[in-house]
Amino acid sequence: MNFGAKGESVVSEGRTLETGTEELLAQLFDRVCVLTLNRPEARNALSADMKAALLELLPRLGRDEEVGCVLLTGAGGAFCAGGDTKSMAREGKPQSPEERKSVVLRDHQISLLLHTLPTPTIAAVAGPAAGAGFALALACDLRICSDSAFFTTAYAKLGLPGDYGTAWFLTHLVGLARARELMFVADRIEATHAERIGLVNRVVPAVELESEALELARRIACGPPIALSWMKDALNRAPLGDLASSLELDAMRSCDAAQTEDYTEAIGALRDKRTPKFKGR
Numbered sequence: 383m384n385f386g387a388k389g390e391s392v393v394s395e396g397r398t399l400e401t402g403t404e405e406l407l408a409q410l411f412d413r414v415c416v417l418t419l420n421r422p423e424a425r426n427a428l429s430a431d432m433k434a435a436l437l438e439l440l441p442r443l444g445r446d447e448e449v450g451c452v453l454l455t456g457a458g459g460a461f462c463a464g465g466d467t468k469s470m471a472r473e474g475k476p477q478s479p480e481e482r483k484s485v486v487l488r489d490h491q492i493s494l495l496l497h498t499l500p501t502p503t504i505a506a507v508a509g510p511a512a513g514a515g516f517a518l519a520l521a522c523d524l525r526i527c528s529d530s531a532f533f534t535t536a537y538a539k540l541g542l543p544g545d546y547g548t549a550w551f552l553t554h555l556v557g558l559a560r561a562r563e564l565m566f567v568a569d570r571i572e573a574t575h576a577e578r579i580g581l582v583n584r585v586v587p588a589v590e591l592e593s594e595a596l597e598l599a600r601r602i603a604c605g606p607p608i609a610l611s612w613m614k615d616a617l618n619r620a621p622l623g624d625l626a627s628s629l630e631l632d633a634m635r636s637c638d639a640a641q642t643e644d645y646t647e648a649i650g651a652l653r654d655k656r657t658p659k660f661k662g663r
Contacts, residue, residue, distance in 0.1 A: 399439070406435040407457075413450035413603035414596065415443055422458025427466040428514055433489050440495040447662055450603030450610075452499065453595060454522060455506040462515025464536060486545065493547040496521035497618065500611040502602050506595035508588060512536045517546030520555065523614060525581065526595050528588035531573045533581065538568040554621050556580050606644040607662035 396411025407418040417439070419426035443449045456462055496503050496518065505511075505519035507527035513536040519525050535552075537544045544565060552561035556579050564571070576582045586594045602610070612635045620628060639645055643663045651658035 401435040401439055403431040403435045405429055405432040406439070408439060410448060412600050413448060414453055414599040415446075415449045415451070416453045416455065416596075416599075419454075419456040419462050422456075422460065424466065425460040425463035425510060426456040426458070426515070427463045428489075429466055433492060436492045437488070437495070440492070440499060444495075444499045444501055447607075449501055450605070450607060451599045452496075452501055452503045453506055453599045454496070454503065454518065455595070456508070456515075460509035461505070461507040461511040461531070462518060463510055464513025464515045490546055493517055493521040493551075497547075497551075500614065501607075502610055502614060504595065504599055504602070506591060507531045507533075507582070508591055510534075513540075513548075514546045517548040517551065520551035520581075521547060523617075524583050524598070526584045526586065526591070526598060527573050527576065527582050528591040529573050529585055530588045531576075531582075531585075533571040533576055535565050535568050538566060604660070606642075606648065606658075606660040608642055608644060609639055612639070 396409050399408035399410055399415070401408050405420050407416075407420050409416050409418075417436075419428075419432060421427060421429060421432065440452075443452055502524070503522040504524045504526065505522040507519055507525060508531055509528075510532055511519045511527075512534045516533050516535060519533070535544065535548060537548070549561060549565060552564055555561075556564070560579060571581065573582065573585045577585045584594070584598075616628065616631060616635075619631070644658075644660045647660060648658045
């Protein structure tokens with residue numbers, strides 16, 4: 383899949399959003415914001431500029447009423463190869479462990495933002511998603527990939543324990559035993575196997591990935607923003623909470639949602655047999 387080659391607009395229509403760097407492209411159309419990691423020559427490995435742009439842009443998208451879904455992808459036939467190992471090799475060991483920890487903790491907020499953003503997020507994966515790149519795909523709400531995509535935790539091969547929340551996301555998605563295997567062994571996970579074990583939601587032919595991912599994103603983006611935001615929050619809380627607390631939260635939010643204009647619109651659309659037009663109010 384190729385939403386856009388380096389330096390090109392990801393789509394022919396819509397509004398281009400400023401990111402501060404050519405290494406992250408952002409285009410908004412049909413309430414879908416397509417974010418393209420744009421370092422194809424490095425398989426979209428995460429650079430300092432790219433990470434800084436994501437940290438600034440993601441909260442902005444969460445506040446933007448025109449954004450109904452965020453679709454994260456990569457340019458040039460890859461999703462993201464993870465950290466920039468060539469830069470790591472040039473830099474060697476960090477001079478100050480405390481400074482390095484501060485930088486890493488800041489960068490890890492990207493995973494947290496994708497996971498907690500009020501707006502639903504989708505990762506569209508072609509080619510490799512490795513290490514931190516794998517983690518960013520896991521942090522999204524849904525993952526759709528081409529039949530040529532593959533995944534790997536990669537950390538064991540680099541002498542690293544893992545970062546960007548990989549272990550947490552894997553445990554919640556595929557269970558502890560399988561997460562241990564994926565982390566310890568660091569094998570390449572082909573697309574069909576990823577779907578079978580629950581890492582991805584859909585696998586489609588490579589030539590169809592762009593259209594399928596955009597169609598899924600559009601369907602979600604046209605949904606009721608308030609309800610979708612509360613759904614996402616409830617789903618994020620579910621593995622960590624108890625049933626009684628979940629039922630209490632459901633009751634409170636269901637009553638609140640019934641007071642929104644979106645609920646009135648949905649009921650009217652059902653009555654009139656038409657498609658509802660939600661406004662997030």
